[in-house]
Every structure is written in C-alpha cells, then in structure tokens.
Amino acid sequence: MFANLSDLGETKQISCDLCIVGGGAAGITIAREMIGSPLSVCLVESAEEYHQPTQDLYQATQQSRKRSRSLETGVHYGATAHLSRIRHFGGTTNHWGGYCIPLTPHDLAKKDWMPDSGWPIEWEELNAFYPRAQAICGAGPFVYDERLWDTTSRKSYAFDPDYIVNRFFQFSPPIRFGDKYGDDLKSAANINVLFDANAVKIGLQSNTKSADHIAVRSLKGKTAHIRARHYIIACGGMENARLLLDSNDVTSDGVGNSRGLVGRYFMDHLYDTIGALLVSERPQKILDQYAETVPDKPSHPLAGKEPTMFQPIFSASEAAQNRNKAGGVIVMLRGEWARPDEGIDAVYQAIHDQNREVTGEYGDHLLDILFNLDTSLTEMKSYMQGKHPDHMPVLFAIAEQAPNRDSRITLSDQRDALGRPRAHIDWQLSETDLRTFAQMPRLLAREFGRLGIGRVHVSPWLDEDAIYLYRKDFSRVLEPGRHHSGTTRMASDPAKGVVNAECRLFDVENISIAGSSVFPTIGYANPTLTIVALALRLAEHLKKQLA
Amino acid sequence: MSVIGAGHRSIPAPSRHTVLRFPEYLCELVPDSPGVRRFSAIYIDNQDPKKFRREAEGILLPIELRSLGDLRQHLSARSAADFEQGRTVELDGWILSQTEADSLTLATLYRMG
Structure with missing residues (x-):
C-alpha cells in the first residue's frame, strides 16, 4: 500500500515489524524481499515523485581550505551534494548511469599498506548474492x-x-527502482510505503541499547512515530551518517557513535x-x-x-x-x-x-x-x-579512494527546512x-x-x-564519482567500525544499516550492484532473525 | 639522465659496414626537428656528449645492418623489450623506451657532428 503521511489524519503512531528508512536501491530491494513474509513492513520515503523543496533537503556545506593557485580547477563538493543524490522514491537510481560491476576478492582483502582496509566478510559470502542482484539491476x-x-x-x-x-x-538499461518495483510493493499486503515522511530522528530507549521509534515529519509539519521491532537505515552514504549523528537527544554523540566513527572514512571514487x-x-x-x-x-x-x-x-x-x-x-x-x-x-x-x-x-x-x-x-x-x-x-x-579517518561527514551549523542540521562534508584524500x-x-x-x-x-x-x-x-x-561511501563502516571489531558483519549497529541491537555507507573499502566498482547484493544478504538475515 | 645498461652488448661485434652505415640510417629514421632536439636536450641533460654517444652506440648498434628496414625492425624489437623489462624514461610527459630516447638523442648528436 502507498500512503502519504499528511493523509493519515490524527494518526501519531504506526507500528510494524520492520521499518525501512529510505526507498532507494537498498530499501526497495529489502522491502521486496519481505513481500509474502509474515513480517509487516513500513518503508518511509520523503516523496513519491521529484519535489524541489524535498530535494533541497540534501543541500550540504563543505569544509573550506586554503587553495593553492595551481589547484583551482577542482569541484566544489558541497555545491553538488543536493544534485548527486536523489531524494524521492527510487532514490539515486532515478539518475544512475546503469554501470554494473562487482567488487573482487582483492577489493575486500586486508592490505597491509592500506590502513583500515579489509572487510569482515569473505568475498564468497557477498558473491553468493551477486547473481540475483545482477538480475534486479537489470x-x-x-x-x-x-x-x-x-x-x-x-x-x-x-x-x-x-x-x-x-x-x-x-x-x-538503467533500471529506475521506484518505477520498476513500485507496483510490487504497492500491491503487497504486508508492505506499507509512506511518502512525505522525512525521518528526522531515531528515538532510543533509555537504556540506549535499542531503538524505540523513528520520528518522521512532512514538510508541512505533520509528524508521526514509527515503532518497529527492527529498523533499517537506508538513506545513502551521507544521510545515514547525518541521521545517526543528528539523533543526539539521548546520546550526545548521536546513535551508534560511541567510538566517534559515524561519518568518518567518507570515501568516493x-x-x-x-x-x-x-x-x-x-x-x-x-x-x-x-x-x-x-x-x-x-x-x-x-x-x-x-x-x-x-x-x-x-x-x-x-x-x-x-x-x-x-x-x-x-x-x-x-x-x-x-x-x-x-x-x-x-x-x-x-x-x-x-x-x-x-x-x-x-x-x-x-x-x-x-x-x-x-x-x-x-x-x-x-x-x-x-x-x-x-x-x-x-x-x-x-x-579507488583509500579509507581515510579524517575524511568525514559531520553536522553543519546550517539547517534545512525541517530544522535539521545539514550535512557538512570534509572530503580528504x-x-x-x-x-x-x-x-x-x-x-x-x-x-x-x-x-x-x-x-x-x-x-x-x-x-x-x-x-x-x-x-x-x-x-x-579531481572529479568525485559521487558514490558516497564508508561513513558507517562494517568491521568485526567495534573499535574499528560502526556496524558488524551483519550490518547491525554495534551500539544498538535493533538498527541495521544498508547501502554503501557500510563499505569499509570501495574498490573502483560502481556501488549499486554491491549495494543491492548486500541488501539481499541483510534481508535474508533479518527474515530469519525476525521470524 | 644516464644510459642504463651500457656495456652489456653481446658479441660478436657489429660488422664494419654496420658501424659505418648506422649513423646514416639512424638520421634517416629520426627526423631533424625541434621536437626531437628538445627531447634530446632534456634526455642528455648535462652528460658528456662523447661519453653518451659511445655508450648509446654500444647499446643500439645491431650486429648486421643491411637496410633502413633492418634498423627500424631492430629498434622496434629493442623498444618492446625495454618496455617489458622496465627500461623506460619520461620525457616531457611521454613514457618512452630507453631505446627510443637513446635513438632520438644519438641522431641529434650525429647531426651536431
């Protein structure tokens, strides 16, 4: 079913088994995997179609540095942050070029000369999901x-x-995930897609170990809480970090950020x-x-x-x-x-x-x-x-950009139309x-x-x-590929990452992260195919866990 | 920039005919142009031209040289081997084989007399 937050009348609370924040390649893939399962799913997305005021929520600021005269030709990353990713149903697949290529075993391997390299999963585990991801990507x-x-x-x-x-x-061709798979979700009895619902805060329980709700708000001010047994944050490489960092009313550093790693290791091609x-x-x-x-x-x-x-x-x-x-x-x-x-x-x-x-x-x-x-x-x-x-x-x-702890997304002093701090980009090579x-x-x-x-x-x-x-x-x-990655990196050790090998936050037992923000390294491969493969893997895991 | 690999010529020695015709053929193959002269000047840097010439001839002279085609084939084969074995030089942004750089420079030196 599709619905708009503003059409829900006085409803202040929506309950479900699984709440997915973000209807891009990862979010839509996971929701489709849940069709026909006993789980009730609510996928929240900002807009069903392109909407300029919604798109403007993606504007970001950029760290300024002293420039050398010989280096004036580079891109101003912050100026393009609201253009490179798309904030409506289908996410950035609404303008991707359709490039598909998998990561290799070497891409996932730990290299002694590349600090912080190495995925906590074997390539075979990822490869098992690539063929299906390939079909989904068309x-x-x-x-x-x-x-x-x-x-x-x-x-x-x-x-x-x-x-x-x-x-x-x-x-x-390229596949626009919203156009291609929207009807599957619309007709599924156990899937609700809620538009006009911008996730603005993750509410933690007082013990800080689990999430209580996701607060959503429309641009016109309508608010609601989504309460679920489990939550998946799938908003993209910048927004995943922004939402975690900005959910700082219970834990001052934000959600999942006890080690100060959320937003760090921001990478791009x-x-x-x-x-x-x-x-x-x-x-x-x-x-x-x-x-x-x-x-x-x-x-x-x-x-x-x-x-x-x-x-x-x-x-x-x-x-x-x-x-x-x-x-x-x-x-x-x-x-x-x-x-x-x-x-x-x-x-x-x-x-x-x-x-x-x-x-x-x-x-x-x-x-x-x-x-x-x-x-x-x-x-x-x-x-x-x-x-x-x-x-x-x-x-x-x-x-490939190598992992770099100092390259990061933080919260800006500037605020968007919902009153939230914008993302602040400090891209460092x-x-x-x-x-x-x-x-x-x-x-x-x-x-x-x-x-x-x-x-x-x-x-x-x-x-x-x-x-x-x-x-x-x-x-x-350099020109960035605008494949924002690494800001909630996957690791086997909580001291070195934000999510574990199952893409669940180390700090919060019922929040998982989907998308390229979990990539510890990015190789040179365009990320969409791997995003979808990891989404399939996460869906399979959660179906078993929540059954 | 030095001529790496000088003194590694294998025997037998080139024939007298080859030694005599080599400069002529090389100058015929390498045009006399500002670009070649520029590359040569960068490559030879501040080395002694006589020493460079002696070492480059030691490397580049084929055993037998009957025609311009022979020389072209000889230098092409040497260039390919240079690339395979990592004997390359960077001149004005171009990544060339050592044989190519030596040839350009040697021809320029021949013309200078």
Missing part, C-alpha cells in the same frame, strides 16, 4: 571476465596479467584524465575495441535473448597494486576529442596509405610516428596547458590515492609499449616533476 548474465569477448567479433590484447587485466562493465595514448594504428580502431558494445553473436550462450551492453576496460592488476602499494584503478578510452581530418591522424593515414600491405600488425610503424612527434607538438603544448588533445584517445581513470592514479599511466605505457600498441603521455598533474605541487591537496583537480 544487467545480463553474471559474467565479468574475458568470456565476454567471445560474444563479439572483438579480440583482446595479450596483456601481461601481472600488470594490466581487462575488466568489464555491464550496463543496466576519483575521476580524472591521467594521460593520452598515441596509437600506432588509427585511433578509432582501439576506441572501437574498448567502446560500449552489445554481443554481436546472438547464438553465443552469454549473448542472451536481450543482449546487454558491456564495455571492456583496462585495470591495474592486483599484483601491480600490491607492488605499488596502491588502490584499484581502471581506465576507459575516450575519443570525444578525436578529429579524424586533423592533427596526427593525417600521419596515421599517410603511413597507412604508403604501407598498405603491412598495416594489419601493431607496432610496425610506431617509430615513424614517434619520430614525427613534431606533428603533434602544437597540440601537446595546448595539452600541457590543460587543454585536451584533439587527436589522441584520452585515458580516463576511475580510482591521501598519498595512497595519488599512488593509485600515478601507477596507471606507467602500467599502461609498459603494456602498450611492449605490445606495440602505442605510447602514453602522462597528464601534467601526474608527471614525475610536477607531482610535488599536488601533494598537499590534490583533491582540487
């Missing part, structure tokens, strides 16, 4: 390895797996151009090879009846990450600046025309191209001044993050050079001689 078969090449006429390069390995994105590739053949060939594609062999078992788009990507191997003491990073080729009639492409064409009989092999003419770099020096000069080249595929990287980026052009240069594919030009911000300029605060040059 992607194809749960295959993310070299077998995907076989569904097309493309071929892989023979990379040395100690350096570079191919990984793959699969693409959801890091996006930036790391260089460009001078290719030994026409650039369009490698661009096509690593572009988004759909299987073109319909009879292949992995192609499926409705072939799903996928995209090969280059990733730093696990061995390389370990050698470089760096996180995970992938690279996509971007050719949007390529102009086939100009620049060095003319050189490619000339060589092609003169050597028509041998142009099928990589590397034959690389030296010719390399020794004619003058052709591109004008462009290179522009490039070094910060402009994109118009003739070389660009190496665009998505990198580390030397590890710099190493994560810096390794990739060198790894690609090695393999592209060894295989005669081409030569790499490193972006100025990662150049060996310039890198010192960025050491103090290189976040200014």
Whole structure:
C-alpha cells in the first residue's frame, strides 16, 4: 500500500515489524524481499515523485581550505551534494548511469599498506548474492571476465596479467527502482510505503541499547512515530551518517557513535584524465575495441535473448597494486576529442596509405610516428596547458579512494527546512590515492609499449616533476564519482567500525544499516550492484532473525 | 639522465659496414626537428656528449645492418623489450623506451657532428 503521511489524519503512531528508512536501491530491494513474509513492513520515503523543496533537503556545506593557485580547477563538493543524490522514491537510481560491476576478492582483502582496509566478510559470502542482484539491476548474465569477448567479433590484447587485466562493465538499461518495483510493493499486503515522511530522528530507549521509534515529519509539519521491532537505515552514504549523528537527544554523540566513527572514512571514487595514448594504428580502431558494445553473436550462450551492453576496460592488476602499494584503478578510452581530418591522424593515414600491405600488425610503424612527434607538438603544448588533445584517445581513470579517518561527514551549523542540521562534508584524500592514479599511466605505457600498441603521455598533474605541487591537496583537480561511501563502516571489531558483519549497529541491537555507507573499502566498482547484493544478504538475515 | 645498461652488448661485434652505415640510417629514421632536439636536450641533460654517444652506440648498434628496414625492425624489437623489462624514461610527459630516447638523442648528436 502507498500512503502519504499528511493523509493519515490524527494518526501519531504506526507500528510494524520492520521499518525501512529510505526507498532507494537498498530499501526497495529489502522491502521486496519481505513481500509474502509474515513480517509487516513500513518503508518511509520523503516523496513519491521529484519535489524541489524535498530535494533541497540534501543541500550540504563543505569544509573550506586554503587553495593553492595551481589547484583551482577542482569541484566544489558541497555545491553538488543536493544534485548527486536523489531524494524521492527510487532514490539515486532515478539518475544512475546503469554501470554494473562487482567488487573482487582483492577489493575486500586486508592490505597491509592500506590502513583500515579489509572487510569482515569473505568475498564468497557477498558473491553468493551477486547473481540475483545482477538480475534486479537489470544487467545480463553474471559474467565479468574475458568470456565476454567471445560474444563479439572483438579480440583482446595479450596483456601481461601481472600488470594490466581487462575488466568489464555491464550496463543496466538503467533500471529506475521506484518505477520498476513500485507496483510490487504497492500491491503487497504486508508492505506499507509512506511518502512525505522525512525521518528526522531515531528515538532510543533509555537504556540506549535499542531503538524505540523513528520520528518522521512532512514538510508541512505533520509528524508521526514509527515503532518497529527492527529498523533499517537506508538513506545513502551521507544521510545515514547525518541521521545517526543528528539523533543526539539521548546520546550526545548521536546513535551508534560511541567510538566517534559515524561519518568518518567518507570515501568516493576519483575521476580524472591521467594521460593520452598515441596509437600506432588509427585511433578509432582501439576506441572501437574498448567502446560500449552489445554481443554481436546472438547464438553465443552469454549473448542472451536481450543482449546487454558491456564495455571492456583496462585495470591495474592486483599484483601491480600490491607492488605499488596502491588502490584499484581502471581506465576507459575516450575519443570525444578525436578529429579524424586533423592533427596526427593525417600521419596515421599517410603511413597507412604508403604501407598498405603491412598495416594489419601493431607496432610496425610506431617509430615513424614517434619520430614525427613534431606533428603533434602544437597540440601537446595546448595539452600541457590543460587543454585536451584533439587527436589522441584520452585515458580516463576511475580510482579507488583509500579509507581515510579524517575524511568525514559531520553536522553543519546550517539547517534545512525541517530544522535539521545539514550535512557538512570534509572530503580528504591521501598519498595512497595519488599512488593509485600515478601507477596507471606507467602500467599502461609498459603494456602498450611492449605490445606495440602505442605510447602514453602522462597528464601534467601526474608527471614525475610536477607531482610535488599536488601533494598537499590534490583533491582540487579531481572529479568525485559521487558514490558516497564508508561513513558507517562494517568491521568485526567495534573499535574499528560502526556496524558488524551483519550490518547491525554495534551500539544498538535493533538498527541495521544498508547501502554503501557500510563499505569499509570501495574498490573502483560502481556501488549499486554491491549495494543491492548486500541488501539481499541483510534481508535474508533479518527474515530469519525476525521470524 | 644516464644510459642504463651500457656495456652489456653481446658479441660478436657489429660488422664494419654496420658501424659505418648506422649513423646514416639512424638520421634517416629520426627526423631533424625541434621536437626531437628538445627531447634530446632534456634526455642528455648535462652528460658528456662523447661519453653518451659511445655508450648509446654500444647499446643500439645491431650486429648486421643491411637496410633502413633492418634498423627500424631492430629498434622496434629493442623498444618492446625495454618496455617489458622496465627500461623506460619520461620525457616531457611521454613514457618512452630507453631505446627510443637513446635513438632520438644519438641522431641529434650525429647531426651536431
């Protein structure tokens, strides 16, 4: 059933077995898992459809720091906090790009050189839920390895797996969870979805060990308490922390925060151009090879009846990450600046025309191209001044941010329309993050050079001689992926995390957390698939616990 | 920047014909351009040009050199091996094999006489 808080008349209290706060990918997935169970479920969500005053509740403030003159080009994180996440039914799936990719065992492993890394669960435990999560996300078969090449006429390069390995994105159409699964919840007898209900406070019992209720309020001032046997907070990577921190009338530091860890370890993916590739053949060939594609062999078992788009990507191997003491990073080729009639492409064409009989092999003419770099020096000069080249595929990287205790969400002095403190963002990066980026052009240069594919030009911000300029605060040059994570991290030890391996608060026995805020590390994988997998795992656990 | 790996040439020694033709072929392969001269200047830094030339020839000279194609093939193979074995240099942001950097610079030195 769907209802609005403002339509409930004088009702001040709603009782149920399970209260889910937040109707995004995690909340909707868990609610669907409860359909047909003996449990009564109330899912509270701010709005059924996009509503600007509701969306504005997501505005946040950002820690200001002294800027270096050379680092003026970065994003102002706080200015986009209300745009990057969506506050109505379906949550941020209402504007996600559909990128699906699972975390790897290496992503979950404890690395000695990455402080605070390591998940308290084995990858196999997560992997058990990935295939179903994949189906819910609307992607194809749960295959993310070299077998995907076989569904097309493309071929892989023979990379040395100690350096570079191919990984793959699969693409959801993308599924908007509210649109796709709303009717399932609406028609379920044991599920109530309550809109216009902004969770404003978690009420603890006096012993502080369990929650008594969740207070909700509409923008027009209607209030109610949801009382449940168990509560799931599934509001997103920033809001989960904000709600816990702001529920501070019984415990002054907020709920679940006896160790001061709620809001800490705020992580995001890091996006930036790391260089460009001078290719030994026409650039369009490698661009096509690593572009988004759909299987073109319909009879292949992995192609499926409705072939799903996928995209090969280059990733730093696990061995390389370990050698470089760096996180995970992938690279996509971007050719949007390529102009086939100009620049060095003319050189490619000339060589092609003169050597028509041998142009099928990589590397034959690389030296010719390399020794004619003058052709591109004008462009290179522009490039070094910060402009994109118009003739070389660009190496665009998505990198893991390492856990950082000082990177955090706190409560702002400013308040929203409901009178609640806004989220305050202090996003901080580390030397590890710099190493994560810096390794990739060198790894690609090695393999592209060894295989005669081409030569790499490193972006100025990662150049060996310039890198010192960025050491103090290189976040200014990076674009965040807006995959807010880590603020209620999962751990086996209460001293090191906010929730346990079952995603339950260490401090409060009847509150669980869903979403990317529980990720102890984030790898480079877009989070939605893993959010859904963990939601399925949590639902399975709670069904048994609450039965 | 030093020429790492100098003195590791294997025997037999290059033929007299190869030694004589190598500068000519290399200069034919590497264009005389501001870009090459710029790369060369950065790479040689403040090393003694004579010493650099001697060491680079020791590394780059093939055993037998009959044509420009031979040299191109020889340098391409050496470049690939450099990348595999981590013998790379970064010049103006470009990550090149040591062979490429040596070749650019040696050709520039030949032209300077």
